[in-house]
Amino acid sequence: MKPFQYLRPKTVAEAISMAADYPEAQYMAGGTNLVELMKRGIASPSKLIDINHLPLKKIEHRYDRLRIGALALNSDVAKHKSVLSRQPLLAQALLAGASGQLRNMATVGGNLLQRTRCSYFYDLALPCNKRKPGSGCGAEAGINRTHAIFFAGNGFGGNEKSSCIAVHPSDMCVALTALDTEVVINGTGGERRVLLKDFHRLSTLQPELDTNLQPGELVTAIEVTDNAFAQHSHYLKIRDRASYAFALVSVAAALQMDGGRIWDARMALGGVAHKPWRYWAIDLMLRGQAPSEKLFREVAEHEMQSAKATAQNAFKIKLTSNAIVAALKAATGIS
Ligand SMILES: Cc1cc2nc3c(=O)[nH]c(=O)nc-3n(C[C@H](O)[C@H](O)[C@H](O)COP(=O)(O)OP(=O)(O)OC[C@H]3O[C@@H](n4cnc5c(N)ncnc54)[C@H](O)[C@@H]3O)c2cc1C
Known part of the structure; x- marks a missing residue:
């Protein structure tokens, strides 16, 4: 070292x-x-x-938002009463991640900034554009069973020198992306705020950069504005082992329902792209509709039209589609 x-x-x-x-x-x-x-x-x-x-551990609800300090532990966030009552999707996603011991050490800021688990990134003997820009992407023609199916544009990460098909590993960030979370950042120029959807990057040009954080900037908190999703949200994580494993695919579904119909819908997917993947069209497709398996299947298949498999992960397209349907059924309570 x-x-x-x-x-x-x-x-x-x-x-x-x-x-x-x-x-x-x-x-x-x-x-x-x-x-x-x-x-x-x-x-x-x-x-x-x-x-x-640093004094950045506080979790508090003030005015219309939940503010969570960057040093709040994943385990403390998952059991906090304001999180459980107002944003249970976040608690579910946190509890689906890592293990009890790790959650007792891992912080919100660190979770946002954790790096990919792609094995080519971790093996210094193999090419990896994320670890060593310009060295190539070992996974593209290698072992890519767990890799991305959604990309910037319609192909793999970019050209050979800049491509990266690794996925973002966080569960927490998938829920926070669906909840339109804001990241509070401090640097020499003062404080700025970025929506989580703009915090992480796709891999088009510089896969070595996971986020738009500038050198020296510190994440100090995240903030989630109040919403009406608490009764109808669900985080579904599909993985090779029942615990202590990263997501093959995950779905964060947050819905607002009234009178048997859906009035607002947000969704993000994990394990499928270089950053948590927001499913933008879902609100338009579900708004005003009564929940049904047929509708959810159409919604899932619509998004999967733009997915693209590697040699080894075609199964993820069907898996993600099924996971979207299952998460929507769980969130709406239909069998
Ligand atoms: C065996 C194992 C299994 C795991 N399984 C899962 C899983 O299933 N799901 C999941 O989501 N995660 C999983 N994790 C990842 C775990 O959640 C992360 O390691 C953890 O969240 C990182 O938090 P940390 O506080 O330890 O960060 P650190 O390791 O301290 O830091 C990580 C990065 O964040 C930067 N950083 C930290 N805080 C700030 C800040 N406030 N501002 C700016 N930069 C900052 C650091 O510089 C570093 O680059 C697993 C980890 C392990 C080891």
């Missing part, structure tokens, strides 16, 4: 000033992803800025 400077700021301003002008500096929260990347030589920060002493 490359030697690095270890720093422990006490305030957000101090943390940001420590990272300023050091593009190779990295913040460390729970360390459950970053430490592994450092041990393997995939991440080599010159400065490791341990942010665990």
Whole structure:
């Protein structure tokens, strides 16, 4: 491991000033992803800025929104009463991720910024445009059973030198994308806010960049505006093992219903693209309709028309379609 400077700021301003002008500096929260990347030589920060002493753990509901500090633990968020009563989809997604021990260490900020689990990214002997830009994508003609089926444009990630077919691994981010969450970011220029849908990137040009966070910027919180989805939301995760496994495919469905009809619908998919994949047309397709399996099948098949399989993951297209139907049935309570 490359030697690095270890720093422990006490305030957000101090943390940001420590990272300023050091593009190779990295913040460390729970360390459950970053430490592994450092041990393997995939991440080599010159400065490791341990942010665990910053006052960013608070979870609170104020005015019309739920604000969750970037250092709130995944386990604390999943059991918080405001999360359970107002945004149960988020709690379900968190509890579907990792294991109890990991959730006790992992933070909201770290979960947003965790890196892909593509095995080509983790193996230094193999080509990977995300780890080493321009080296090629080993997965494209290699082992790609778990890889993406949705891309920017209508093909794989881009050209050979910039393509990446890895998927984003987070469960939490899928639910938060469906809920139109805002990410609060602080940097030397002050505070800015970005919708989660614009926070992560597709892999078209620079697959080494997972997000639009600028060097030195710190995520300080996320905010979810109140909605009417609590009664009719569902997170469905399909994986190779019943627990302690990343999603092959996941679906976050959030619906508002009244009088037996659907009046608002949001959906995001996980395990299918370089970022959580928002299904934009769903609201238009479901609004004003009575729930039925036939309708949900049409909705699922509509989105899957733009999916594109690799040599080994054609099964994911049918699987995702079935998962959309199952999640919508669970959210609406139809059998
Ligand atoms: C065996 C295993 C199984 C797992 N299974 C799942 C799963 O099924 N589903 C799932 O969603 N996740 C899963 N995870 C991933 C886990 O959720 C992440 O490792 C965790 O969320 C990362 O949080 P952390 O606080 O430990 O981040 P760290 O490891 O500390 O940091 C991760 C990255 O985020 C950056 N960072 C952290 N906080 C901030 C901040 N506030 N501002 C800016 N940058 C920041 C760091 O610089 C680093 O680049 C699994 C992990 C392991 C090891």
